[in-house]
Amino acid sequence: MRRFVAHRRWAPAVAVVLCAAAFVAYDVGPAHDARPAWAEPVRNATIVIDQGATRKGFATPEVTVSGGGEVTVVNLDSMDHTVTSVADGPDGLPVFDVRVKAGTTATVPGVAALAAGEWAFYCKFHPSMRGVLTVVGGGGGVEPERPSFEQPLVVPPTKRGADIRLVMRRSLVRTMPDGPRTSMWTYDGTYPGPTIRRRGGQGTKVTFVNRLPRAAGSMSTHLHGDHHEPQHDGQPTTHLIRPGRSRTYDYPLTVDGRPEPGSFFWYHDHRMDRTARNNWRGLQGMFIVTDPPTPGLRLPTGARDVPLMISERSFRADNQLTDPFAHGPRMVGHHGEMAWVGPHAPPDDATVGDTVLVNGRHAPYLGVSATRYRLRLLNSSPFSSYNLTLSDGRPFLQIGTGSGLLPRATVRTSVLLGPAQRADVIVDFSGATGRRLVLESVPAAPGLTGDDARETAVMEFRVGARARDTSRLPARLPSPKLVSPVPTRVARTWTFGLDGNDRHGTFWSINGRAFDPERVDHRARLGTVERWRFRNTSDVTHYVHIHAQQWRTLRRDGKAPPPWERGLEDTWRLEPGEEVEVAARFTDYTGAFMIHCHMLDHEDHGMMARFDVMP
Template sequence: PLPAPYRVPLPVPPVARPVAPGRYLITQRVAEQEVLPGVRTPVLGYDGIFPGPTIESRSGQEVVVRHRNELPVPTVVHLHGGHTPPEHDGWPLDLLLPVGDAQGWTGHHRMTGDVVAGERDHRYPMTQRAATLWYHDHRMDFTAPAVYRGLAGFHLVRDDVEDALPLPRGDRELPLMLCDRSFTADGEFAYPGLDRGMRGLPGVEDAWSAGVLGDVVLVNGAPWPVHEADAARYRLRILNASNARRYRLVLDGGVPFVQIGSDGGLLAAPVRHDVLDIAPGERFDVVVDLSAVPVGTEVRMTNALGEGRTADVMAFRVVRTARDDSAVPERLSDVEPPAVPAGAPLRTFTFARGDTGGHSGWTINDEGFDPDSRRYETPLGQPEVWRFVTDVHHPVHVHLDPFRVLRRGSGGPGPFDAGWKDTVDVRPGEVVDVAVRFTGYRGRYVLHCHNLEHEDMAMMVAVNTV
């Protein structure tokens, strides 16, 4: 029994409370949650909730998150967008084995990573600007079903530059996690994995090998929710946490999205969009101005790429007039235009369906993920141009440092490429060049497609910073 759109109130994930200054404890556990009204859905949740609690941190102030795994499966958490030392980044073969059931997992995995039972700390120096980050599971071969079942949450980094701006805040700053899900008749998340126990066989039924799409759009874990709003400006931190779905968001009445930030924080200056294209893994920080909307009016945010029920996303119902001192300044932050020195190395990564060791999967430069590969080594501090070439759509994500989009096809950056990005949506048959430069830590990281089924079917490479 799916609800009518725009009836269920928009939930806002709770902000995590530190157990000591800068220290958090998150228990990963199975819980039941009312995702659809009147239906109990089992979720794999950080602290047993989906989305997980929002961690709020300050630029330059270290945060340590202790994860405790009470789930029936191993996990490894990644802070997406974090400038994180390699041992804390969530290398896909590092495993946090379940509390009390570690033995059962020995031998199940290629245990070439750092394998720990029960609990472990992730240390995040937060030496980075204010930005909308998110954390999610990243286990080798099983990221997609783990995230689908609930292992995802926000991590917001704040700093003085952002605090000095008169942007909407408090109740008028909303993180919005968009994702699509399907449900079984019993109300469980219906993930068409080959191994429902998430133990042995990665990947999905053939029909879904391009990526799993659901028929219900959730925002912060609620189906097509509605938010009762003031007639005022709102800051929306929109995250596409879907496994494979991309959205083209549109607001009723031609209300524009005024983009103030991207994956890697504030833009230099706002960019106005009538529609907002967002691919899996991407974040857009936008201000929408509802101040001219008459009280009693519903402003829907719809998805022009959806069909039927996936064309609905959420709505704002303007219920009162209110004072609003916020503004979007014409200058937001210092972001230099991207520049690459002449002679910078160029590396090409070709994303295509292919053979990944005897079975069909998704490859980068004709190979499936090889964790031990040293094929891609890049010296810290060295500017490089990375060229992404695709067959079909692939949202390409790079760990450790954000990058700048230099060009798409024969043109410059596209309308959604402004600022610092860590995930770039490369369209079918497209060539996108980005400027990368890694800083801070030597070690092994990954570059992968953020279509999570593609990722689990090996569309990932090890990137070694040296």
């Protein structure tokens, strides 16, 4: 089989919730015409999408059709939606997938060929919208494909020096288990780029050379999560790396004169209006900051310390990347703001891939011993979130975020990661010798946090024999010190929303405005501690990322944050109607920094703001 299939395990919990959902009543004619499904074939079925579907889901989450029948989708919402099969076919693509524009009707392709059974579907743009199509009677011959893991996981090469040179160039990389290699934009010829490992406090200079095709334009590299001067922050419009030129970024790996805590950062392109495109084409890599040896702390090391970059792309039949940006929205002016028009303008601008990659490979496997492993999990997708779990239900022991260790390890059965979020976890494979365990993403039940996560298998662990394991965890972890005391007054509220209109253009906004690199939206004083609040007034979840500092999570909807958010953070999930409060001390550097949504299309289409740290 050419591609792995993102096939759902027909999760009973999900099915029960969907089956229990109430139907919306629609006028289908006189009551005496209604007949039970078994009385005669159901030749046609209708999936209805009502206004406010991003919050309420499909109006008809369960539909039934006879084999060979047809399914119509009616979209009464003001947003575009899709009806996409969770199960994939032999080509590795969803068995059915249709985009239904706002206010239109469409037919779901391929239904007549489906075999009898239940076929789960969802909206790619709003994955919390889920339903089940039941095919009864004869049906066709198309069956869901089972997962297949055909190629080994590749861990990117590691660079450890104080002076590192990375060349951005177009290269052919292996993404699929067979067929042609994929042409991507890379750092040093690999996707992801080389993983940089440096100890905190060891200053590191990274020179990026732009040898991409001239039409690619200028680039800007952001070391996500690090603390450094603004000119080395990957500014979206200044300090760019022009075609044929290079730029050296200086990362001291210190905070307020002390070594930066052990962290899991990543570097990626941050060019204004091109961030989603440039990341999609491959400009991503991982950066690990290590702590000095600590008495009593013996975490898995070497081959048992595995960084995993989880992302997604869409491919043509020849294994080449599709170009979802070829017919993107057009930029226009809107009362002094920049806005976008066209069928893919906000809020219909989500870039979602149909193929999941781990360290650049589709459906890889990793051989492990029956011991403890440290997995550094990163979601570098442009839009999708993943609620990661292991197929046999064994737990993750989360020991850190992307910005350092937690005060205490916390046991989790699943780990939800949105775009740019990271988690540092320990998995104990003891007792699983000879078994194959699947790392998969399973959405939470509707209405719960994580119900918008993608449903898919991610990779496989092939567990071998037991081996010597000297790793140990203390009751308390040497986590970074959190800023304290914290002001009671909120210095700045950042409201994430959708503004504009269909006539003059729409844009993702912060405090009602689209990004302007020349406008300063907030000023903070060096050496002070500020408390910030995020609010989401839109109908979709956002992932808020702040540059410059290490931040402490204070409150989530007025309550203490969960245990896995009680360390340092730089990216937060912000659901519709939710409020999150954070705090940081502004140290070391003055100048311009950014706050933005890390759903990359949202960032490109206005959801970014500038704040300046003043002397």
